[in-house]
Amino acid sequence: MKRRLVGLAVIFMLMGGSHVYAMAVDAVTLQDPALEARARTIMQGLRCLVCQNQSIEISDAELAGDLRRIVRERVAAGDTDDQVRAHLVARYGDWVLMRPPFKLSTLALWAGPPALLALGGLGLWVGQRRRVRAAPPPLTEAEKAQLQEINTRN
Amino acid sequence: MRWQSFLPLIVVSFLAAVLFVGLELDPKIVPSALIDKPVPQFDLPPLPGKEPGLIAADLARGGISLVNVWASWCGPCRIEHPQLMEIAKIEGVRMIGLNYKDDPAKALAFLQQLGDPYESVGADRTGRVAIEWGVYGVPETFLIDGHGRIVLKHVGPLRPEDIPEKILPAIQAASQ
16 A cells, blocks of 8 residues: 555656656747746747647747747737737637637537537446346245245255 | 447447548648638748749739749659649749748759749748748648639649649639
8 A cells, every 4th residue: 555655656746747848949038037938828829830739839840930939029019918829820720729719610629528428428327227227027926935945955 | 129229330430430531631731721811911032033022912913823832942842843834834824932941042943953933933031921821831832813812722742633633623713
């Protein structure tokens, strides 16, 4: 038990460590640390179009670097976070967002998994109920007597 | 047998069909956000000796244009080049080049070696204008109608069969 706890603790420590993720290094960043932090947060939410499952913040692709420059420019120019995102969505579509918005075209994406889960749960529940209903009927008097006889014989 | 017995089969068949269609889709292709939108504003210098450069207004002068994003360092651009030479022969279609992050001398050498299908070329040294077009790799090709609107985007090299299957029908549709 104790060993298992230690093992679990090690696993959690390793998982915690993975939160320190890679970051692409740019020669030019914003002077104001607050603005740079905002730009970084926006970059985390933007998908790199070249290495598709990375954000532009951590991608080393050349295009990701170009897009980071644009994000910093827009932030420095006084755009809100939403305005910066909209600027890129206008050029690359919703695809560029790590978290696609909920709308008709993304309905299957957002509602699909919960719907499947509900469907599976429903199936399980119906199956369970049927099994209960299909339980064998109680013993008749004759069967009870027979059982009694077998038990006393042994 | 009750129909419920077939339920798992139905569900699995449905899933299989969905996943099978998914196998055929290319996840690397990002749909363009600019379809049916006017071409973005830009002003690009020419490749030396191929004056003038290229501005957005060049694409809104009536007539159909094909804007091809290319670079001399791009291997697939060499593969699609014969197709561009072919399309350039079509009457009433202007072939325009957007030279992406290239060394002008190398770009010119490329055209000298393989032939020059372009009526004009804009040199996008920084790749900034390409971002305005939503470009995320080379080659990419856009079809622009007479009003300067983007009607089609092709990602990756044009294969010989893309001309009759994709480009010609789109040109026809855009001419109407």
